[in-house]
Amino acid sequence: MTAQTDTPGSVTAVYQVSGMSCGHCEGSVSSEISEIPGVTSVKAVASTGEVTVVSETALDGNAVRAAVDEAGFELVGPA
Numbered sequence: 001m002t003a004q005t006d007t008p009g010s011v012t013a014v015y016q017v018s019g020m021s022c023g024h025c026e027g028s029v030s031s032e033i034s035e036i037p038g039v040t041s042v043k044a045v046a047s048t049g050e051v052t053v054v055s056e057t058a059l060d061g062n063a064v065r066a067a068v069d070e071a072g073f074e075l076v077g078p079a
Contacts, residue, residue, distance in 0.1 A: 010056060011054070011055050013058070013059060015051045015064060016078065017044070017068055017073050017074065017075055018073065018074045020049060025073070027044075028072065028073075029042075029051055029067075029071045032071040033064060033067045033071075036055070038056040
């Protein structure tokens with residue numbers, strides 16, 4: 001996970017997810033990660049496998065992994 005503070009009170013992290021191949025995949029991953037408390041924005045890109053998450057504080061990696069698993073994909077690691 002790459003984390004950096006963009007603005008006061010927000011953290012941006014980029015994750016690498018395997019298995020996404022289309023817009024529906026992007027939506028599934030984004031939807032599950034969006035349910036994690038504190039997440040304010042999620043952008044998944046199937047062509048690169050990158051998922052950018054903006055949250056109020058740094059997220060628990062296990063929570064992100066569980067959300068990606070729930071969507072049916074695999075969190076490979078930091079981008």
